[in-house]
Amino acid sequence: MAERVGIYVCHCGSNIAGMIDVEEVARWAGQSIKDVVVSRDYKFMCSSLGQKLIEDDIREQGLTRVVVAACSPHLHEKTFRRACQNAGLNQYLCQMTNIREHVSWVSTDRQKATEKAKALVAAAAERVKHQRPLEQGFVKVNPATLVIGGGIAGLQATLELADAGYPVYLVEREPSIGGHMAQFDKTFPTLDCSACILTPKMSEVGQHENVKMFTYAEVEEVSGSVGCFKVKIRQKARHVIFEKCTGCGICVEKCPRKVVDNVFEAGMGYRKAIYTPFPQAVPRTPVIDTANCTWFTRGKCQVCSKVCPTQAIDYDQKDEIIQIEVGNIIVATGWKLFDCTRIPQYGYGRLANVFTNMEFERMCNAAGPTGGKIVLRDGKTEPRRIAIIHCVGSRDVRHNQYCSAVCCMAALKFGHLVLEKTKAEVYSFYIDMRTPMKDYEEFYQRLLEEGMHFVRGKVAEVTDAARLPDEQGSLIVQVEDTLLGTQRRIPVDMVVLMAALEPQADAKELGLKLGISCSMAGWYTERHPKLDPVATMTDGVFVAGACQGPKDIPASVAQGAAAAARVAGMITAGKVTIEPIIASIDEQKCSGCRICNNLCPYNAIEYDEEKGVSRVVAAMCKGCGTCVSACPANAITGAHFSNEQIAAELEGILWDAIADGRPASAAPDGSKAPQSTPVGAA
């Protein structure tokens, strides 16, 4: 039986009607397209009256298919689907075609725009006849949430959810939560002590009844989808039994093996082979660094085991895989520091007194390796002149094009600390001073008044090759001062490089496990840069903090809270709808060639050894359709984007070319203007 198609062409006020002859499009469609029983134009289709028009026609005219030619389906597809649903027509039997964004708004010639609109309407009409009713599925949302990363963004998200009464699993790679913020001394622009504001949050998380914390652990595998993810967590062997350890610290004190701490102390200080990263660590349970422990490397020592009052040391402990189930996942994995040796002309690693920003953070920290004293690499000499170089690895096409967002303010903070703690002169070498947030510009003004020197220009090199007598023994910063328009050489004793924030080295790998993508620069991609900044393209996976792009503490906290709010919303709703746009395999046609198996990035296609056929796991399929177009046997169907539907759409969209009788082989004659050949007949 033939379908009964209704066509609705929207004027959108003058937005569409101003450039397209909508009456003509509706009239033409009604006359020329096969199976069209109603074809109307209307001022505003999305208005309640417009929707009623469709609903009435479905009821009264017995429409079985609906085409709405209006704006982008991203704007109003839901509206018209709902209207169809209201009138008892399956919502997937409604097709929108975009004659506003794609035609009227971008065209300048009314006649050509009208022709294009006709083609698009014809395409939608041909397609819609082949569409099938589909049902949306529902999945219950597990109220538990996984938060990956225990930095400030992850902690905030964890607390928001836990305080709301929902269970949270927090996974942190390092032995303690706290993240980079725990390494800082002061925070800009208020200069409040980082530890003072962070550690209460850390202990709150550590003690929260709704939080289950896995530190020194990593996410191994993620399967399932929104509402019911299954996650495998690798709890790395601490070699300290968590339940027995009281955190007294005597093992750390007695451990004879000192190791350079490249993580927390940024290489500036030492820790023991059994250690907690810092005194306020949460949890207090230490870990044994087996690569350096003398028992593990040489089979001698066991001092920690001897001194432990609770027999908590277990040298034989193995990594453990823990399985959990959660409804949503918040990714807050943060950033890593740019490797400054990649810019050799700045001398890091070659010239002793060139420091990175993280080294300098530790140096300024009263609990740090120098006890908060700003000194040269020899550990005692106070510098007289300090250069702070901005944008090291940021805003540089050779490394990272983006701005790292926090360095200008951190440099100002450093300047303040230098002026407060020492008698040194301090120079900032900046390209542009970026202080856009609340109270930031005021802080810059304050530093101008405090006497920090500002030189606008990108530093060419830091060298110890002196040219003039007063440069001898100094580090010389060679820079073009773009405000003075002159080359300058400024001798200093110490250089601090404001290294860029970069995505974690394994960000992509974790992204693959979670099914979320990274931008070219390697940051996780949010669903929409403005309107959906913490969701990702994978339902149920949210991002927060610097893993989505460089950002400072306030922004990370805001994102952590925002992600938690989104998750709380999901949990409260209790269920999520699942789009039925997925692939399915006809077992009769499948030859078992397995070409499709490796094409799926979600591993949603499994192979049935017994039957020798492949099968799509519906819950895991995201509906991209790549397997559909790869199947040599046409055994795979993409629901709502089937081969038949797209072929029909092609026939409609090229109706005039077909009517022209101008398939590839014939000599063309463009002068023939097709008028009323029935499209569906083709």
Next chain:
Amino acid sequence: MENFEPKIVGFLCNWCSYRAADLAGSARIKYPPNVRVIRVMCSGRVDPAFVLKAFSMGADGVMVAGCHPGECHYIEQNYKAMRRFYMLKQTLVAMGLEPQRFELVWASAAEGQQLAEAIERMTDNVRRLGPLRWAENWADDPQREEALQHIVKEHEEALEVIS
């Protein structure tokens, strides 16, 4: 053939390039009306058969547009689209199709302007070529070898961007 208006079919992915076209509209960027859009969920959905069908039904050009490498909504399916594209393009050009008639474009949801420019460029190119006259083109084209080599080179460069 002075008033020749080519008909070009554009397969745009739902997440990046279709939205880029939406953005071009919202920003009222003007471009020629010759590209008619078919929305697919992913550029990876573009079956080579669709392209052949489009040409056989009288399209003068076919454009495939997707998310930038590394930004695919489906993680990496645009790479698969890319591989197919170059394979198909090479075949089509070897069979006498002018290379400008089949193009691959990356456009993120923010790149309305870039997509509009790509459409304008392609429309101009195809307009210059005139209607698809495959039968006549089947004869030897002296520059075909060069064009084929260029496609191979382009593919290699695209692969470099990925790695």
Next chain:
Amino acid sequence: MKYAYYPGCSLECNAAAYDMSVREVADLLGIRLQEIDDWNCCGATEYFSQDELTATAVIARNLALVDPQLKQVVAPCAACYLNLKKTDRLMAEHADFNQKVNEALAAGGLHYRPGTVQVRHMLDVICDDIGEAAVRDKVVKPLNGLRVAPYYGCQVVRPYPGDENPEYPMKMDHLLSWLGAEVVDYPVKAHCCGGHMTQISEPQAFELIRRLLQSAQDYDADLIVCMCPMCQLNLDGYQGRVNGYFNTEFKLPIVYFTQIMGIAFGLDPKKLGFGKELVAALPVVRAKVNGLAAQAAQ
């Protein structure tokens, strides 16, 4: 491995030592160099600023003359290397320009399609094509005890640095370490020697030369090795004038990297062109390289 060889004018006279040592070392490493028949001057740095089209055509003629069997041309001189490379790129990137250049070439019955010949520097060929193992294999007199400062200059690493960091290239550092030398990691190894500035303004030129010598000396270099005839001329030939101008006492020998390779490979210093430099290098090499002095005495 066989390459087309473009020696360039300098290597015929003031940089004869470079040419000699390149041929000797290449021979030993199995690099077969086939000199381009009837090659002409690359125009050095000046010609490009006078008339780009003519300059390019003059250079393109050399590329067009490369034996079609050979896909790569080696140029030891930094300026020649850059000019050949730049010409190939310019022609590849600008179709109109390419057409004009080829019109000019056609007058001489020649044609060059950009991309057909890959332009390589000698250092590149030795480090990448021959590689560490083969070079180490040939070392019979390791340069242990000799502190060598590698000097890259501008043109080999800029603007086409390849996989090198143009601000701090490392290839020659690696090569010298394979020879057993103590490589001096000094900060000015890719700074400019002044090029032809000596002909324009001596005070400016001398200051640029002084900086390089000073820094190498500050880092206790025994000698500087370079890979460009212009650099060698400035640092060696003008060293006396620089000393006079600044009242300094630099006495740093400047040789080509292929010369010092030849020493490590046990080749005859005379065949490597030692003795052509003004600040004598051989006495320093003999004095510093462990065991070499004794050998020389025998």
